[in-house]
Amino acid sequence: MSVNLKRFSPRPGLVNKQGRLPDPSELVCIEVPKIFDQCLIKKCLVYGEGPDTNTTDCELRSNPLTDPKRYIGSRDFNLTLLSVDKIPLMGNPNFKKIIISYKISFCADYIDANGVNKSELYEINRTDVIGKFYCPDSIAQISASFVPGNQPQDLDSNIIKLEMVADALAGELLKDEAGKEVLDITLGYYIIVKCELIVQLLIPTYDYCPVPKAPCEEEPEEDPCEIFEKAPIPKFYPDQNLDPLFPDCDDGNRNEEM
Template sequence: MAINPKDFIPRPGFVNRQGCLPDPDELCCIQVPKIFDQCLIKRCLKPVDETDLCQEIEGVTDPSQVKKIGCCRNFDVDIISVSKSCIKGEEGYKRVTVNFTVTFKVDVLVYTGSGSECGCESKTLCYEVNQTITVPKFYCPEPIAEVSISKGCICNPEVEDADKKMIKLEVIADCLRSELVKVDCTGTDKVALCITLGLFIIVKNELLVQLLIPCYGYCPIPNECPGEQDPCTEFMNRDVPDFYPPQKMDSLFPDYIDE
């Protein structure tokens, strides 16, 4: 049964599969980045191969001084350079090489002082890992039209090239292992925290295109954000919980009786 358009409020949400949506109000032309090709690369980086995954902990000379190692946080990815080379006989396909850096932080809690002055201090270690990935065959068609964008006021306009083509990285990083390693630096013992890092990397090629889509007009104004509620009012409206746990007992009678 079709939904009455008068009862339909267009808003973001799940689509009811049992019903059907009313006819859209209009066909809209929108300009969005469209993905023409993408692929997934998985990498496991070990501190043996990547020296940048080991950072010395200042003031720590013995691993026993480290009380706690926090989780990796504040991951950030920055593309340094992108190079493309054509593949003979494969129009639109290119060999793509991307150089990028992954940065993140790790907090460690270390013992400081001795005797009655013993305490703890939190230290933050910053990691920056440089990586290069290559996709041997990637569909990267060149844009046909040349586009530029004007920004600023009429009296002082600024013209720049539109973002017509773009190689994009989406990265999920995970610290797989944290290990304290004793390092001998010119006769002075130091302790470094070495990280084994796992990377899920999605490489995307995007072009800025115009798409024709059905739409229901502009999204409605959302509901007002909820304010602070009095805790006693919330408690008085709460359902009364069960005072006793459920009983776990065998049934006195079987589920069926043989005739």
């Protein structure tokens, strides 16, 4: 049983299993990128000389550092798609062999012998091959003009998109073959490769998104002493890691003693 639209306030939110939505107010055409295929690239890379492999990369070693003392961590991971080659497979040109080249960049922070925080930029260039990927070509050709007076532009409706989650799993300060101190990073990352095509979809809608009625919240500034007064008293000593001196007595032992 649907809910009366007059009693329903359309807004973004979760719908539970018992929830019932009202009938939509209209059907509309929207133009969106639709995902036709996607796959996952998962890699853990360490430094290794020579050509890159599935587990090593020669760019995971820093330039020589001056008196590094301790590795802190890595930040500001960024992914850049450099090139895409699509090779149609024989017998079904909608499936393609995809060759993608991309660059992962990030900064690694460390402390030198003088206690100064420093950072080193890493840029990792990788190439991966997806043997079979459903990536059909658009039947329609798209041309559009976005700014009045500009010439129309031909758009490629077929999109290869990369999404990444990455982290530096470890950082090791050591000396290279020349005796200079360097920082080797162990990099782990996940990349989702998507083939998207700009299409028109017919979808049910309720209306335009509602305009927010509440004003933007402001974080009030509190006096540091007031925050300190409200805070609980901290522990003065850490928890102890001790084993019990005597094993716990079960009911059977208690009955024997009685």
